[in-house]
Amino acid sequence: MNSHPASSSVIRENNLSTVLNLIHAEGSISRADLIRRTNLSATTVSALVSVLIESGIVREAGTGESSGGRRPILIEFNYQYKYVLGVDIGASHVTVLIMDLHGHPLAHHTQQHPVVTDPAGTFAIARSLIQDILNASHLQESELLGVGLTVPTPLRGEKLDQPVTYYMPAWENVIPVVEIQKALSLPIYVENDANAGAIGEKWWGIGRGLENLAFIKIGVGVGSGLILSGDVYRGHSGTAGEIGHTTIEVNGRGCRCGNHGCLEAYVGAIELINTTLETYANAGVQSPFEQPPSVIQLVNAALTGDPIAIQIIQTAGRYLGTAIANLLNLVDPGIVILNGELVGAGSLLLDAVHASIRQRVMPIAAQKTAIVVSQLGNLAVAIGAATLVIQNAFQPANLAKTLKPSPSIKA
Numbered sequence: 001m002n003s004h005p006a007s008s009s010v011i012r013e014n015n016l017s018t019v020l021n022l023i024h025a026e027g028s029i030s031r032a033d034l035i036r037r038t039n040l041s042a043t044t045v046s047a048l049v050s051v052l053i054e055s056g057i058v059r060e061a062g063t064g065e066s067s068g069g070r071r072p073i074l075i076e077f078n079y080q081y082k083y084v085l086g087v088d089i090g091a092s093h094v095t096v097l098i099m100d101l102h103g104h105p106l107a108h109h110t111q112q113h114p115v116v117t118d119p120a121g122t123f124a125i126a127r128s129l130i131q132d133i134l135n136a137s138h139l140q141e142s143e144l145l146g147v148g149l150t151v152p153t154p155l156r157g158e159k160l161d162q163p164v165t166y167y168m169p170a171w172e173n174v175i176p177v178v179e180i181q182k183a184l185s186l187p188i189y190v191e192n193d194a195n196a197g198a199i200g201e202k203w204w205g206i207g208r209g210l211e212n213l214a215f216i217k218i219g220v221g222v223g224s225g226l227i228l229s230g231d232v233y234r235g236h237s238g239t240a241g242e243i244g245h246t247t248i249e250v251n252g253r254g255c256r257c258g259n260h261g262c263l264e265a266y267v268g269a270i271e272l273i274n275t276t277l278e279t280y281a282n283a284g285v286q287s288p289f290e291q292p293p294s295v296i297q298l299v300n301a302a303l304t305g306d307p308i309a310i311q312i313i314q315t316a317g318r319y320l321g322t323a324i325a326n327l328l329n330l331v332d333p334g335i336v337i338l339n340g341e342l343v344g345a346g347s348l349l350l351d352a353v354h355a356s357i358r359q360r361v362m363p364i365a366a367q368k369t370a371i372v373v374s375q376l377g378n379l380a381v382a383i384g385a386a387t388l389v390i391q392n393a394f395q396p397a398n399l400a401k402t403l404k405p406s407p408s409i410k411a
Contacts, residue, residue: 013396015040019048021394023058023077024101030064030072049075055403057081077101082145083137084393086386087126087180090193091116091152091220092269096129097382098137101145101390103204107137108379115152116220119171123179130183145402146187148388149176150196150381152221154239161190164239167221167256187401189388193217193381194241195232197374198225199391200384201337205375214333215374216243216324217381218340222264226331244268248322266319267342269295272312279308295341302348313345314352321356328361328369339374346373 018038023029029037034045052058053075061076079102088095092115097108109129115122134141153171154164165171177188191199198215201207207215207227215225222244226233234240244264245257252261253271265271276298280287285308289297301309324336342349350371358366374380393402 010396013399015044016048016051016399017394017396019045020052020057020399023052023075024390024394026077028061028064028074028076030074032072034075051403057403079104082143083139084145084386084389085130085133085147085184085186086382086384086388087130087147087149088193088196088382088385089115089122089126089149089151089176090381094122094125094129095379095382096126096133097379097386098133098139099383099386103383103387105379105383107133108382109133109136116168117170119174119179123176123182126180127183130180141184141186144184144186145393146189146389147180147184148196148385149180149188149190150193150385151176151190152193152223154192154242155190156238160234160238187389187392187398189392191232191385191388192223192225192241194223195225195234196384196388197339197376197380198227198232198337198384199387200376200380200382201374202227203387203390204383205337205380206372207335207337210335212333213335213337214327214331215337215339215380216320218267218269218320218338218342220269222268224327226333228331228333243323243327246323246326248319263319263323267316269341272298272316272342275315276309276312279312283308296344299341299344302345310348313342313348316342317345317349317352318356320349321353322360324353324371325357325360328357328365332365332369334368335370335372337372337374339377339380343373 019034022037031045031049035042056078058075058077060073062074063071064074079100081101084099086097086099093110093112095108095110098106109132111125111129113122113125151163153168156162156164161177162175163171176190180188194215194217197217198213201215202210202213207213211230213227217223224241224243226241245262247261248263249261253265254260255262255265272295273293276293288301298309298312302313353371376383392398
């Protein structure tokens with residue numbers, strides 16, 4: 001039988017991936033600590049490190065502390081080995097970001113666009129922004145490891161790379177990977193935008209190092225990304241996390257999904273703006289905003305003491321808190337990270353969220369759950385998109401491309 005060479009190759013790739021991921025996570029580490037942490041032999045670790053050094057993705061850099069004897073040489077990850085590209089396609093914008101392998105953005109460009117109704121125009125903008133940012137950063141395609149791409153809807157298909165078009169009928173038959181491949185011949189990884197935001201916060205933001213968290217993105221749509229036991233939780237059909245379409249008012253307002261009483265129908269940007277216009281009109285007070293107002297204008301008005309704006313923000317907070325309470329009762333993630341322009345209202349929003357949660361969850365869950373503001377802000381999804389490349393590039397099956405031109409793996 002000829003299975004031994006193949007199985008040996010798989011083992012070598014797995015070992016190389018293990019060593020590379022550990023060096024990346026630690027920043028710098030000695031060969032002795034790699035041996036101890038991986039349980040691999042000294043010979044194997046030495047050979048694997050040599051492969052990585054030859055590729056340029058790691059390098060020897062200084063010495064570490066010694067417990068006796070010679071100080072160990074440290075192996076340091078080269079965070080500028082190559083770069084990763086994140087493309088965040090939201091419901092009303094396209095953001096393109098370039099990031100190093102340590103989660104530091106080099107540059108980002110954003111353009112507003114009616115994404116939901118114009119996929120062709122959306123991807124034309126994405127391709128243009130990609131070229132613009134590469135030119136501005138003085139980078140060539142060969143200096144990128146790949147592209148992470150997000151869309152504002154759940155994903156379907158065998159590879160989970162096709163958008164669910166229930167809320168976006170204009171996107172029927174649109175394959176995002178194919179559209180981006182018109183600009184770049186690189187590995188492309190696709191994810192839902194809220195899931196990507198959760199990944200970004202787990203790797204580089206306020207959720208760094210946590211095994212469980214919920215990330216809620218409040219924009220035109222409202223979605224959540226769930227990290228459970230260290231991984232994105234997608235559910236059976238890939239639609240887990242659609243918190244915007246959980247019911248908070250039975251027989252309430254109509255929602256674009258066709259249901260009534262969904263969270264999105266109360267705190268989504270379009271609905272919030274409509275509420276703002278209606279509330280000022282019903283109060284007989286002239287709206288202080290430009291027409292139509294924006295969520296940022298509403299938030300700023302509340303922060304400067306406008307009583308009607310404060311009332312609108314607090315009401316939105318109560319509805320949001322109700323939905324979060326349902327999430328806590330079901331999943332108990334330990335931390336909920338809020339993202340979006342509405343979150344700029346600070347305590348005016350968060351106090352109402354907390355009050356609503358306390359009314360609806362067990363006291364222990366209310367006490368032990370942190371409700372926090374996203375650390376990565378409006379770049380959370382784009383950073384998460386770029387992080388998809390890092391997640392995948394260091395996997396065993398992808399190492400040949402990552403280390404390309406790669407020396408032969410001998411370990």
